[in-house]
Amino acid sequence: MDQIRVLLADDHPLVRAGIRSTLMAEQDLALVGEAATGDEARRLCAELCPDVLLLDLSMPGPPPAETVAYLREHCPQAKVVALTAYDDDVYIHSLIEAGAMGYVLKDEAAAAVVRAIRAVHQGDTWFSRPVIEKLAQLETAKAARNESLGLTERERRILRLIALGQDNASIAAELSLAEQTVRNYVSHLYAKLDVSSRTEAALWARRHGLAE
Amino acid sequence: MLDLAAVLVAACFWSVGLALCLADQLGVTLVFFLLAASAAAAGKVSILGGATGARLFHILLAWLAPVTFHFHHTLLTRPLSRADRILLALWYGLAAVCSSPLILMSAALQQTEWLLILERSIYLGLAFSLALTALVLIHDFRHHLSPVAHRHIRLIAFGNVIAIAPLILLSLLPQALGAPAYLPFELTVLCLLISPLTYGFSFFRHRLVRTEVALNRMAGYFLLITLLLSVYLSAGVLVHRLTGLPESYWPLASTLFDVGLLLLFARLQRGLQQLTHWALYGNEFNYINMVGRVAESLSHTLDREMLRRLLLNELASAMRASRSALFLKEHDDTLILLGASGFERQDWAGGQLPGDGHLAAYLESAGKPVPDAHLRRALAEARLQPQERVLCSLPGIAFWLPLISSGALQGLLLMGARSAGDYYTAEDERILATLAHQSGVAAYNVRLTEQFRAGRQELARAHQQLLIGREQERRELAHELHDDAVQQLLGINYQLAGFGNVAQGNSTSLQIIQQEVLSVITQLRRVIGDLRPAGLEEFGLTSALKGYVTRLQREGGPELPVIELDVDKVGTTLLPSTAICLFRVAQEGLRNSLKHAQAHHIKLKLRVSPSEAILSVRDDGRGFCVPARLSELAQADHFGLLGMAERVSWAGGQFVVHSRPGLGTEITSRIPLNGMR
Numbered sequence: 048m049d050q051i052r053v054l055l056a057d058d059h060p061l062v063r064a065g066i067r068s069t070l071m072a073e074q075d076l077a078l079v080g081e082a083a084t085g086d087e088a089r090r091l092c093a094e095l096c097p098d099v100l101l102l103d104l105s106m107p108g109p110p111p112a113e114t115v116a117y118l119r120e121h122c123p124q125a126k127v128v129a130l131t132a133y134d135d136d137v138y139i140h141s142l143i144e145a146g147a148m149g150y151v152l153k154d155e156a157a158a159a160v161v162r163a164i165r166a167v168h169q170g171d172t173w174f175s176r177p178v179i180e181k182l183a184q185l186e187t188a189k190a191a192r193n194e195s196l197g198l199t200e201r202e203r204r205i206l207r208l209i210a211l212g213q214d215n216a217s218i219a220a221e222l223s224l225a226e227q228t229v230r231n232y233v234s235h236l237y238a239k240l241d242v243s244s245r246t247e248a249a250l251w252a253r254r255h256g257l258a259e
Numbered sequence: 260m261l262d263l264a265a266v267l268v269a270a271c272f273w274s275v276g277l278a279l280c281l282a283d284q285l286g287v288t289l290v291f292f293l294l295a296a297s298a299a300a301a302g303k304v305s306i307l308g309g310a311t312g313a314r315l316f317h318i319l320l321a322w323l324a325p326v327t328f329h330f331h332h333t334l335l336t337r338p339l340s341r342a343d344r345i346l347l348a349l350w351y352g353l354a355a356v357c358s359s360p361l362i363l364m365s366a367a368l369q370q371t372e373w374l375l376i377l378e379r380s381i382y383l384g385l386a387f388s389l390a391l392t393a394l395v396l397i398h399d400f401r402h403h404l405s406p407v408a409h410r411h412i413r414l415i416a417f418g419n420v421i422a423i424a425p426l427i428l429l430s431l432l433p434q435a436l437g438a439p440a441y442l443p444f445e446l447t448v449l450c451l452l453i454s455p456l457t458y459g460f461s462f463f464r465h466r467l468v469r470t471e472v473a474l475n476r477m478a479g480y481f482l483l484i485t486l487l488l489s490v491y492l493s494a495g496v497l498v499h500r501l502t503g504l505p506e507s508y509w510p511l512a513s514t515l516f517d518v519g520l521l522l523l524f525a526r527l528q529r530g531l532q533q534l535t536h537w538a539l540y541g542n543e544f545n546y547i548n549m550v551g552r553v554a555e556s557l558s559h560t561l562d563r564e565m566l567r568r569l570l571l572n573e574l575a576s577a578m579r580a581s582r583s584a585l586f587l588k589e590h591d592d593t594l595i596l597l598g599a600s601g602f603e604r605q606d607w608a609g610g611q612l613p614g615d616g617h618l619a620a621y622l623e624s625a626g627k628p629v630p631d632a633h634l635r636r637a638l639a640e641a642r643l644q645p646q647e648r649v650l651c652s653l654p655g656i657a658f659w660l661p662l663i664s665s666g667a668l669q670g671l672l673l674m675g676a677r678s679a680g681d682y683y684t685a686e687d688e689r690i691l692a693t694l695a696h697q698s699g700v701a702a703y704n705v706r707l708t709e710q711f712r713a714g715r716q717e718l719a720r721a722h723q724q725l726l727i728g729r730e731q732e733r734r735e736l737a738h739e740l741h742d743d744a745v746q747q748l749l750g751i752n753y754q755l756a757g758f759g760n761v762a763q764g765n766s767t768s769l770q771i772i773q774q775e776v777l778s779v780i781t782q783l784r785r786v787i788g789d790l791r792p793a794g795l796e797e798f799g800l801t802s803a804l805k806g807y808v809t810r811l812q813r814e815g816g817p818e819l820p821v822i823e824l825d826v827d828k829v830g831t832t833l834l835p836s837t838a839i840c841l842f843r844v845a846q847e848g849l850r851n852s853l854k855h856a857q858a859h860h861i862k863l864k865l866r867v868s869p870s871e872a873i874l875s876v877r878d879d880g881r882g883f884c885v886p887a888r889l890s891e892l893a894q895a896d897h898f899g900l901l902g903m904a905e906r907v908s909w910a911g912g913q914f915v916v917h918s919r920p921g922l923g924t925e926i927t928s929r930i931p932l933n934g935m936r
Contacts, residue, residue: 059746065753105742110797110831132745133784136813137794137806153749154777157756185813192817238821238860241812 050077051168054097056088057081057130058106062153066101066130069157076164084108092122099164102147104131104138115145126167130160134177136185149173189241198239205232209245210252314361321358321381324388325350331392357381482531533684550690553577557694557701561708563587566701567598570672574694575600578687582655582675586612587702594619594671601675602653612650612671617641622661623668628691629659631676657683660695664703672698727836727909734835737790745783752776792842799831800838804845804863811849820858820878822849826865833872837930840910841865841874844903848876848926851899856880856924871912871932877925882918889916903928 053076057063063081070078079095082088085108092100100118104111115127128149129142142150148167151160152175159175166173174182198206201222208218215233219226233248242248329347357377400412430440553574560566567585575583582601586594596610612619621637622629629637638651655675662670672695677683683691755773795803808822833841845863852861858880866873889904900916903926907914912930 059750061747061750062753063750065750065757068757069753104797105746110799112798112802113830132741132749132780133793135788135793135806136809137798137803140806140809141794141798141802154752154780157753181813185809188813188815188817188819192819192821238823241821 050075051099051164052077052079052095052097053099053101053164054079054088054091054095054125055081055101056083056085056091056106057101057103058083059103062103066157066160069161073161076161085111085114088114089117089121092118092125096122097125098168100125100127101130101151101160101164102127104129104133104142112141112145115142115147119146128160128163128167128173134175134181136181139178139181150178151175152177192241198236202232202236202239205229206236206240206248206252209233209236210249212249317378317381318358318361320385321354321361324381324384325354327385328388328392328395332395353384357384482534483528486527486531550694553694554697557697560701561704563597563705563709566698566705569701570698571598571600575674578674578683578691579677580657580675581677582673584673586671588614588669588706594668597670599673601655607649609646611646613644613646614668616644616647618643618647618651619668619671622659622671623663625661626663627661628674628688628695629661631656631659634659658688658691660691660698662695662699662702664699669699669702669706723905723909726905730836730839733790734839737787738796740783740790741787745780745787748776748780748783752780792839792846795838795842796831796835799829800833800841801826801828801830801865803838803842804865807842807846808849808863811853815853820853821860823860823862825862827867829865829867829872833867833932837872837910837932840906840912841872841928841930844906844914844926844928845874845876847899847903851926852876852878852880852924856882858923867932869932872930873927874930875925875927877923879923882920882922882924884920885916885918889914900926 053070055063055066055070055078057066063083067078067081070076079097080091082091083106085106087108088100088102088106089109091097102111102114108114109117111129115129118125118127126149127147128151129138129147130151130153131138132153134152139150149163149172151163151173155175163173204222205218208221213221215226215229218224219229222229233245236248237243240248240251242251325347328350332343332347357380360373360377396412396416400409425442429442433440553569556565556569556573560569566587570585571583580601582599584599584602585597587597589595592614594612594614596607599607617638621634621641635651643651653673656673657676658674660672660674661668662672674691752773755769755776758769792803792807794806798806804826805824808824811822812819831838845865849861849863852858856878858878861876861878864873864875864877889901904914907928907930910930912928915927916924917927918924
């Protein structure tokens with residue numbers, strides 16, 4: 048069986064040492080390199096083509112989100128697992144947005160790192176429990192607010208047509224409205240649903256059973 | 260014989276006029292009165308001999324030409340150049356030459372060709388003068404920048420056109436073309452009255468001449484003319500009776516009188532002026548009002564601009580001083596020029612006066628206004644410093660006023676001499692002494708106030724530095740805790756976990772230690788979270804704001820307002836201090852809207868250009884009445900807005916709150932970036 052080739056990027060020797068010893072103990076994992084700065088992580092990635100990059104978010108050098116974006120462009124096969132001491136929303140969402148597949152909190156046992164590496168290598172995502180809880184809490188809160196939004200009948204119909212993939216012009220024709228009016232409704236809907244694109248609005252409608 | 264006398268008289272007038280005009284120290288008025296007196300002397304012939312109206316008219320026209328030009332030339336107080344003086348002197352001489360035959364010759368000249376030529380040349384001279392005057396006014400209009408001067412010239416031009424146009428177009432022109440006048444001369448000549456009215460209006464409207472000064476002067480000159488006329492007439496008759504000289508020698512004798520009187524002129528005029536001054540105002544002028552007003556203003560003068568205005572503009576103009584200057588003492592005891600009017604720029608060598616020199620010491624010991632002559636005499640022997648010498652040699656100063664308070668020289672006021680024919684009385688001097696004393700107190704007050712204000716500003720700056728320093732320190736502390744302490748503890752935690760795998764026996768106590776370490780980490784994380792906004796350094800302002808809003812949305816209940824984000828993408832390129840300022844302002848703005856506004860919708864907007872960052876938080880909540888000064892909010896315990904405003908002002912930006920009850924609230928912060936994104 049092929050080993051999973053792992054690159055470790057963290058500027059703290061103690062942390063690196065701890066994780067190194069954990070990874071060494073696993074048969075299916077191979078630590079191919081260690082980086083102490085963002086720039087070094089980029090260079091080693093390009094050189095070594097690892098399967099998984101364990102990336103600390105508080106390293107000197109370029110901002111971590113940029114490093115992740117850079118890797119997704121230059122060595123797309125490398126999956127990124129963010130490794131950090133922080134679970135603030137800004138960290139979680141910035142990293143997920145940038146394209147990280149896993150997010151491991153450092154105060155979890157080193158075993159969590161191993162599990163995350165295996166998961167992302169298979170193409171899954173892996174998040175530490177507090178992170179999952181936060182993501183779920185956000186979804187629930189948003190959904191609860193959406194429930195209580197109370198869309199009007201016309202807004203429901205427009206949202207349904209959006210979910211069915213129609214553009215503003217055909218919605219206007221179907222509802223006998225001016226296209227500008229439809230456009231106003233749509234932007235109002237975005238604000239109400241707290242979404243920023245047509246696709247998100249369509250997804251929201253599907254999730255709330257409005258598309259049928 | 261008669262011809263010779265006329266030429267003699269003309270030559271005499273001409274040479275005296277030329278001499279007067281070329282001499283610098285004699286004013287226009289003196290020249291004017293010499294000529295007027297000469298004209299009067301010559302005129303007595305025609306009065307005694309029963310002159311015809313036409314001849315008198317031509318004589319007047321002959322003089323009108325140079326006087327018109329001269330008057331307009333000096334209208335906007337433009338100094339006469341040497342060339343101007345020569346031109347005017349020649350012109351006045353020419354007028355004398357042209358008019359003296361008319362004055363002197365009686366029947367002999369009548370009906371001759373010479374008379375016609377003379378009259379024509381007088382017309383020509385007048386036309387020439389009018390054209391030249393128009394040119395001068397146009398030149399002044401184009402090169403004089405002050406709007407008042409422009410209005411003045413426009414008014415005069417307009418009035419004169421209105422006055423002269425009917426006469427030329429409706430009466431003179433038709434007659435010249437051989438047709439009868441459209442309007443009789445009686446009517447069109449009346450229009451000429453508009454011209455003097457225009458001058459009067461523009462003078463008093465724009466205060467080119469102070470009414471009281473004009474009145475005073477006019478009265479003085481009226482007395483002078485009457486006196487001169489009577490002297491001439493009686494002297495002429497007396498000479499005739501006593502010597503029995505023929506009539507043709509009278510003008511010659513009169514001219515000799517002229518020259519004699521000229522020597523007494525200045526003194527005579529001064530005396531008469533004093534007389535009229537006494538007669539018109541009882542030497543009071545409106546000093547009581549003026550002194551009261553200036554003194555009252557001085558008593559609450561707390562800044563130097565006001566002091567400058569009071570002493571240099573109001574007092575100097577009330578005192579009719581031609582020039583004035585004000586020095587104030589600075590912290591290093593040097594007297595610095597605060598302002599001056601009527602002086603040339605090059606009069607001041609650096610505008611400083613050493614506070615420890617002979618001049619300052621002399622003025623301080625004098626303790627009252629010192630006439631210029633006294634000062635020069637007193638300091639003639641003293642070894643003055645260069646700057647003092649420059650000051651002492653300044654021309655046209657009447658009084659040196661030391662401004663003294665608490666026994667020390669606080670400043671120095673220079674009062675210029677009055678214009679020709681005007682002078683300071685003993686009463687004036689007493690008033691100046693009183694006002695100088697009050698000005699000393701005011702100057703001292705100004706200094707104290709400035710020191711107080713500077714101290715307060717210093718304090719405010721120190722306070723601001725302290726707060727900025729605290730923010731900086733917090734950031735650094737957070738950075739160190741985050742980068743070193745937490746990471747090392749995490750490393751230790753991993754190591755402990757490694758030991759746990761090996762040392763089976765002690766695993767329980769190891770686990771306890773591990774949990775301790777983790778709880779320390781958690782506490783540290785909380786401290787760090789309080790010290791600085793999460794993710795601001797690693798992800799930049801945009802992501803930090805998004806993250807903060809996400810957190811609000813995650814933690815908020817179903818009733819949380821919709822928060823709309825419209826933020827420009829900025830990475831980590833903003834200065835940390837700017838980024839933290841914008842983040843905190845946005846955070847506080849969102850908190851306020853969530854807590855107080857009862858809003859349904861909140862919009863957070865960030866626009867970043869190379870020159871500035873604009874952040875706004877707008878809600879559709881209940882709004883409030885924005886006080887005129889944000890500091891009033893602090894009194895009502897609303898420190899949030901005040902804190903934001905302070906933060907933004909530290910970053911050199913502007914903070915604006917727009918709100919009305921029922922109409923929502925919008926706060927906007929603009930922070931300059933100077934291209935440092």
